[in-house]
Amino acid sequence: MPVVAAYLYRNGQRAAPVTLSSPAPVCAGDKSEFIWIGLVEPSEEELRVLQENLGLHPLAVEDALKAHQLPKVEVYGDQLFVVARTAHLEGDRIAYGETSVFVGPTHVISVRHGSARAHTQLRAQLEAAPNQLRLGVDYVLHGILDFIVDGYLPIVEAIEEDVLAMEQKTLESCLGRGEINRLFQLRRELIRFGRVMGPMSEVASKLVHLDLPGIDPDVRPYFRDVLDHVRRVEVMAAGLRDALTSVFEVSTLLEQQRQGDITRKLAAWAAILAVPTAIAGIYGMNFENMPELRTAYGYYVVLAAIGLACAGLYWRFRRTGWL
Amino acid sequence: MPVVAAYLYRNGQRAAPVTLSSPAPVCAGDKSEFIWIGLVEPSEEELRVLQENLGLHPLAVEDALKAHQLPKVEVYGDQLFVVARTAHLEGDRIAYGETSVFVGPTHVISVRHGSARAHTQLRAQLEAAPNQLRLGVDYVLHGILDFIVDGYLPIVEAIEEDVLAMEQKTLESCLGRGEINRLFQLRRELIRFGRVMGPMSEVASKLVHLDLPGIDPDVRPYFRDVLDHVRRVEVMAAGLRDALTSVFEVSTLLEQQRQGDITRKLAAWAAILAVPTAIAGIYGMNFENMPELRTAYGYYVVLAAIGLACAGLYWRFRRTGWL
Amino acid sequence: MPVVAAYLYRNGQRAAPVTLSSPAPVCAGDKSEFIWIGLVEPSEEELRVLQENLGLHPLAVEDALKAHQLPKVEVYGDQLFVVARTAHLEGDRIAYGETSVFVGPTHVISVRHGSARAHTQLRAQLEAAPNQLRLGVDYVLHGILDFIVDGYLPIVEAIEEDVLAMEQKTLESCLGRGEINRLFQLRRELIRFGRVMGPMSEVASKLVHLDLPGIDPDVRPYFRDVLDHVRRVEVMAAGLRDALTSVFEVSTLLEQQRQGDITRKLAAWAAILAVPTAIAGIYGMNFENMPELRTAYGYYVVLAAIGLACAGLYWRFRRTGWL
Amino acid sequence: MPVVAAYLYRNGQRAAPVTLSSPAPVCAGDKSEFIWIGLVEPSEEELRVLQENLGLHPLAVEDALKAHQLPKVEVYGDQLFVVARTAHLEGDRIAYGETSVFVGPTHVISVRHGSARAHTQLRAQLEAAPNQLRLGVDYVLHGILDFIVDGYLPIVEAIEEDVLAMEQKTLESCLGRGEINRLFQLRRELIRFGRVMGPMSEVASKLVHLDLPGIDPDVRPYFRDVLDHVRRVEVMAAGLRDALTSVFEVSTLLEQQRQGDITRKLAAWAAILAVPTAIAGIYGMNFENMPELRTAYGYYVVLAAIGLACAGLYWRFRRTGWL
Amino acid sequence: MPVVAAYLYRNGQRAAPVTLSSPAPVCAGDKSEFIWIGLVEPSEEELRVLQENLGLHPLAVEDALKAHQLPKVEVYGDQLFVVARTAHLEGDRIAYGETSVFVGPTHVISVRHGSARAHTQLRAQLEAAPNQLRLGVDYVLHGILDFIVDGYLPIVEAIEEDVLAMEQKTLESCLGRGEINRLFQLRRELIRFGRVMGPMSEVASKLVHLDLPGIDPDVRPYFRDVLDHVRRVEVMAAGLRDALTSVFEVSTLLEQQRQGDITRKLAAWAAILAVPTAIAGIYGMNFENMPELRTAYGYYVVLAAIGLACAGLYWRFRRTGWL
């Protein structure tokens, strides 16, 4: 079901259903009359019909079909072609979709690939405010981008939870193999996310600042609002990336200290135990003439000496912090 | 008590109290007559009243309500909307608040969220210099920003104290687990602080350099002064960030040396003690034909040999710096 | 065989073969008539003939001969000189070739050095769409660049496979010497690749955005498409570079932990074994007066004590995670 | 003594002494007549007098009083306000001062804070070349900046000496705790120095490139000369920063190798010594039926076996480079 | 002999020798008549003579005398002053010289300091192509810069050889102390080289892109060629820098693994040897009641037990890769 919804709008209200081959309205000077068609992973033929009908540029149609683009805004004559990236969490991974939007004087066509959320709710929401919707196709474009961008925040917030938990864990004990892998995976996800956010904020910025066909001054503040949201998400993601790097560094340092401590302790105990071994070894020699061996209390004296030596070492090691 | 203070000003002096629904003065060519309303976490209705009355843009009102913006300057027709971030220390953490300011031809409205300091003192201070206050709404905007920016310096200075103490500590001994955590936490706070300072200095820079509605040339030097303060704070924070990284690096290196020294010392002592153990082991063997065992001074010779070997090793290890 | 193909095109169709000394068509206002000559590592004389005939600039000819240029676009009067880098995988290495293109009002000359794929297929493909080919020399230039840029993606995808395999390997065990070398070699290849992609995307960007001789507005969207491809490849390569760095860092950390674990375990066992050695050493001393030696169960008691001590240590080491 | 020198200059020569309340000369079209006042840490009143008399801007006066500015150039009407940072070595630390300069049509006022060198020599030097000094207030501003910038080079050269000595030390042996601390302290000083040089070179660059009041075209090359000096110092400081980082990295690596070598050597010796201990231990067992013990040469055979084993291990460890 | 060569050129050919005090030709509209003077480390007087005669700017003359400049282009009226850095290898170090060029309407003066190659060959080469040399002073400037820039490539290629040898060495064994020092020294040389190349490519870029006095459009492509060469050298040097960093990182990691492996092996052997020591120690105790000692085959059983234990440990250590 590639055609999800297709209607003619007039004065901010749904006027009639349309088909892919319906012509767009010809309405000089009236922005409020336009068709809005929503497609999901359409076939090449369906897009070709629209291309014929509405004069879409072949290169734009190709991009909308293949769907492996970075976010971008392109001008083809009096039409705009906008590519945005949708994102949603799948377990620990951020999954990306792509939504392309063709904007002409009297048509908006959105083409979704792999995004998790349908535009039904968005359409209902826009239709609920006819006063705004009559602003025309640029307002619909804003609505779609706003909808996509609103999907970013929950992702970053979910990752923030994970990062905070990892920070806490690092403070309390050391990270295990699985947690280290997870940390690096999260960081990779955030880096990749940042790479998508960059062009997205460029897209929003162009819609705010450049003089593009079909984008009217009264709709610009709405795109600025989208830009704001993208930038906030970007700054949050960058902060989380830093935090993860920090967790990694502090964890490495603490782990290094911990390993060093244990090795040191074991070496100290081995040194203490080497003392009785060495002394006892001497009195285990079989020389015939070892006068100490024949004294009545030699054994006790040596035992005491060993005990004292060990205790002395132990005390010294404690004092210098090696034990 | 969301409405903290609301007055009409004329010629730099408080002329009369106003309410949210009072109309703004209509005074062609006279900048010195304006209303200044201060709100703290207002309800949506209160802001809607102002929106109606003073023609505020709905997107700006929404931002002022939600208060999760990065610092920014936005132009809506002949009005400005400025968002600034306040900051104050809560223990080791920097807590952030947000102050939004609506600036129209004859009104200034400040909306505070989560900031620690009220504007009462600021208002008193500005009213104390009527000659400046009659410069109009742009001067009040400067006053608010200056007030916010003045709150940054104590934060950076407090952190500087901590950083200096850590540097001193590193020179003298090594950092413990708690101190390492604190170091990284401070660094994260400084990174986040830098992320807020960046857009803040952009805001100040725009007010200095761009031709914005309501900002008169005679008030520009005052915004340049604000910019100066932000930049100084930024440079200090960047310096502290570098210093913390340095503390971390030097601490890691010294810790590594220290651990290595101890391990080396323990290993050297173990090697020394292994000598008597090995030699004594040999003379502890039970062979019947071991002529040395029957000599009168064999024991003493072996004891001396062991002593010499240990002393020799000890001397050599000292010389090469292993002990 | 340096001259691979040389034809006159008219109206998007092959009209006649040409030689290096054939004059270019003089056709005021008709873009669709031009000659397209393809050379592979030509001799200096061959290029000199073309230089005379078609008015190529000597510096451009020199660059096309030497073939050690970074990608670039240069304007000489009404002619363009474009250098692009081709790339293909040779084992684990990315091998680079160079293709220079001279574009005049009525001629296109491509000069290939060291590239792996001939332009035969490209020529056939362009000739198969006469409607586009009649757009003229700029369209042919686009065709050549598009062909070159399409060769980048398989490289990055092949490396992606390797990187994913390494990530998997790191999760499961540690990297061996050979794998570490390979990781660093791949990263170096990607860095070098990025250094070639940078100027390539600059070339594409200039063809899209600058007003260059012979590049008509109707062909610009095609160059934008090339730019899109280069940028996507760039972003993928950057992502792979990050992933490799990540693999390296996580591998280092895990290896450090693994080595530390083993050393710790061995040291713990050595400490356990030092206990019987020390105790037994004491009862191996030859003092005449050691009453324990004469008791009936002394041996068993000592054996039991040794066993208990070792078991106790073992249990304690397990509990603290040292074993 | 805050007022160090104050004179009226005419035609490049000292014409008469002036006081803080003397009016500046009013001389249409004649740049060569101006007053030059030099102050050191003046009181607020003194600056207020000048402010009244010469029309200095209150914000500039405030900055000149507080003296905690980054280098900057500010325009107030037809006057310039320039802040520069002086620097000199105090032991291992770079101490910073601040010199503010007010430049009006017919006055130059320099305000020094914490700089080590007085301007007496500078004034003498400028007065010695009346042909240049008659170029006016912009030439005096150049003189002051040139004087300040000339003070940077000795600092960088002194630090260069230290860095070279450290590099030499690293090559020969390893760095001690004190030297590591010094290395990091020098690096911090250089980073901070770079942070001051950045705005300083921006100041010089603005005086070269912007169209500022009072700066005539014939004096621009002189400011370009100042810019050159700042840039050279910047590049040298950046080079030293890199060199220090390099010293740190190479030192860390060599230290790690050195520690590893020692530990390895000690472990190898311990392993060699463990052989006689183990073998001798076996022949020290008290079994009644141990035939070897009763053979005539068993002892010598075992001694030889031990000797051979130890020698063999020693030889093998030497060969594999462990000893 | 500071004056190396000084001639008047007319129509691309040497017309007559000139002296430092000869006046430059006055030739309205004819670019092909000019004097070209080559100096090596001239005295101040010699340059002063030229300054008088040809109207050189005093600041430029000063720079040409002192010769401690970064590469730059400066405009003084209708004259240009260009500073370039020459470079050549002295052993492992890159030695830098400086060549300043004064370019006026009818004169070129080159001033060399510390460069290794004389301009004799360059002059001969330019005189051999009179058709080009008649292009005038800008073509001579190009010739000098091209000559200097051609000297960079051999340096980078020689260092490339070293880097490749180091990469190979790292793959096969580990780097010794001397090699590590060399690696870091090479990297420092490359960083410093990059710092010189940066301004050099800026100089070339200005000569290509800015509208400078005396630089005619027909000579611009030649400067673009110089820029190309500088950029290629820059990219190669950056690549070598990355490769050295890579060698360092991989070497550090492999060294760490190698050290860890050895330590682990030695510890494993020590653990194996501790077993006979401990068991034999037990049977070396002198208890009267140790029944095993009196059994006929006790000794053999214990020997076998020890042998089995050691073999078992050995086998297990092999299996887990510890040996």
Ligand SMILES: [Mg+2]
């Ligand atoms: Mg992606």
Ligand SMILES: [Mg+2]
């Ligand atoms: Mg971005």
Ligand SMILES: [Mg+2]
């Ligand atoms: Mg924003």
Ligand SMILES: [Mg+2]
């Ligand atoms: Mg952003």
Ligand SMILES: [Mg+2]
């Ligand atoms: Mg944002």
Ligand SMILES: [Mg+2]
């Ligand atoms: Mg953060």
Ligand SMILES: [Mg+2]
């Ligand atoms: Mg943060």
Ligand SMILES: [Mg+2]
């Ligand atoms: Mg910032």
Ligand SMILES: [Mg+2]
């Ligand atoms: Mg400032």
Ligand SMILES: [Mg+2]
């Ligand atoms: Mg700033």
Ligand SMILES: [Mg+2]
């Ligand atoms: Mg600052």
Ligand SMILES: [Mg+2]
């Ligand atoms: Mg610092």
Ligand SMILES: [Mg+2]
């Ligand atoms: Mg680090």
Ligand SMILES: [Mg+2]
């Ligand atoms: Mg690049």
Ligand SMILES: [Mg+2]
């Ligand atoms: Mg793209």
Ligand SMILES: [Mg+2]
């Ligand atoms: Mg690109």
